[in-house]
Amino acid sequence: MQEKLEHRSFLLLLLLITGLFAYLLKPFFGALFWSCVIAIMFYPLHHYLTERWGGRRNLAALTTLVICAIMVIVPTLFVAASFFQEGAKIYQKLQDGDLDPGAYVEQLKTAFPAVQDFLGRFGIDLENFKSLLADSAVSSSRWIAENAVQLGQGTMTLFLNIGLLLYVTFFFLRDGPKLVMLLVRALPMGDEREHQLFDKFSEVTRATVKGNLVVAIVQGTLGGIIFWILDIPGPILWGVVMTVLSLIPVVGAGLIWAPVAIYLFAIGEWVDGAILTAFGAVVIGLVDNILRPILVGRDTKLPDYVVLLSTLGGFSLFGINGFVIGPLIAALFLTFWEIFIREFNPGFDPSDLSGEAELEEWQDQQEQASESSDRAK
Template sequence: MQEKLERRSFIFTLLLVTVAFGLLLKPFFTAIFWACAVALIFHPSYRFLLQRFPKWPNLTALVTLLLCMVVVIIPVLLVASSFISEVANLYQKVQSGEINLGAKVEQVRAAFPGVNAALERFGLDFDNIKERLLGGLMTAGSLIAKNALALGQNTLNFFVSLGLMLYLTFFLIRDGNALVALLIRALPLGDEREKLLLAKFAEVTRATIKGNLVVAVTQGALGGLIFWVLGLPAPLLWGVVMTILSLLPAVGAAIIWFPAGLYLYATGETVKATVLMVYGVAVISLVDNILRPILVGRDTKLPDYIVLFSTVGGLLMFGISGFAIGPLLAALFMAFWEIFMREFISGTEPLLPSPDKSPLDALEKRNSEQDSV
């Protein structure tokens, strides 16, 4: 009796301390998540270097971290700063009346007189839609401008978080396999299930960031490039917006370049409009079909409707990091239910990584096999 009471008291205290420690780390959740994600993505580079310099794990981890900074972090910071500056500048022009969005919408309306008739058939009023659209654009511009000001005021906090992320990334790159083995030993879910769940975590994180983000950035860069070539305003701004929208299935970059093409037709820029439309269909839209199977792989892809809802929900709940966290939570949700159905309902064994290898190593082998195919 005494032993059972002590055991339960210890478990309760353990849970209490764990929750308290989780609350302690809550302000650094974003930095911790991105440190884990970056370590997973650049783990192959670390292993490649470590095979050639096995006696210098610290140096190889540091070189891998510097590679990450040069390839990812510095370019992202440069683009983000330029994007925020361009948004703030455009918002000021709209507020001052230098850019009249209402007049541009009316110009499109006059060029396509059939739009009014089509909307009236569905009981919609063009003027009401225009007011809501302009109001939404102004609200979005105001929000981005305010966030840009807040970011400028909290630059120190941002760089502190960035520094903590890079610091943690170094240790996760160097000690990743050991930490995974320790986590598998500590969790009480059963080693085989834990290997499956950790492998799914690594798989979906890489697929979302390495695959979906690369596809989105490529589509956004191609969209921004054609806007710049055609002399359209704010090509960097619209390129970044197309990148964000490309993360969402059933939305994509077409929600930007297609209306832009219609506007060019409405203003008499027929050649530019045709070039933009053909380029959007033949180049931007095909990037997803070509790159995604190569970078993501067919086995790791969630259904489009799951990706859409989990991405939007993640963005609403976690901010910009939600585009990766949302699909990850959805994948873990599906993995848990898969384990439950196979082991507790149908009684079949789940597909698990090899027990003598860590999930990272199992995933490395699986990705290399997909690449060779």
């Protein structure tokens, strides 16, 4: 009895201390999460350098970290700074009256009068839409301008966070396998299950970042380039917006370039409108279909509806980090249920979730029944 009480008391205190430690690290969740993601993405390079340099893990981790900073962090900081600068300029133009979103709606009404009648059937009033667009433009650009000021004022905090991210990533790269083995020993779920879950975690993280993020960056970059070529104001700003929208399945960058193309047609810029439409539909639109299967692969891709729901849910709960966290939670959810089905229903194959095997078996039974009925007649 005493031993049982001591055991339960220890477990209770263990959970309590673990929860307090997690709460202590809450302010650094973003840095820790992306340190883990970067370590997973760049670990194959670290492993290659370690073997090449005779097991010198510290040097390999440091070299990998420098390569990561050059490839990822420096370009990200440059694009972010340009994004906030362009947003601040647009906000200033809106404040000075040099930019009037309502005027664009008026030009669309003049060029396409049938649109107003068509939208009116669905209870959409262009006058209300014009006011909403103006308010949204002011609010969005104000947010960007205010954050641009905060970005400048909080430069020290920003670099401290980046330094923390790189510092933790170094140890994740160097000691990653040891940390995984430590977790496998500590978690009481069975080594086989734990290895399967950690493999799925790494697999989905790589697939999500390589597939969603790379595809989104390529689409946003192409969108920014065509905006720059056509001399549309704020190409970097709209390129970043298209990148973020491309992270959401189904939605995509078309929410930006398509209305701009319509506006170009409305003001008589037929050539620019045609170029933007063709480029958006053919080049930007096909990037997802071409690159995603190459970068992700069919085996690791979640069903489209699961990706959409988990990504939207991730964005709403975790912000920009949600495009990785959402699909990751969904993948772990499916993996847990696959393990459960495999262990408690041995005759069922959890890899065949489409029901095709059951459908074929039912069709065979129906054909056999029909043949038996024909023979009986």
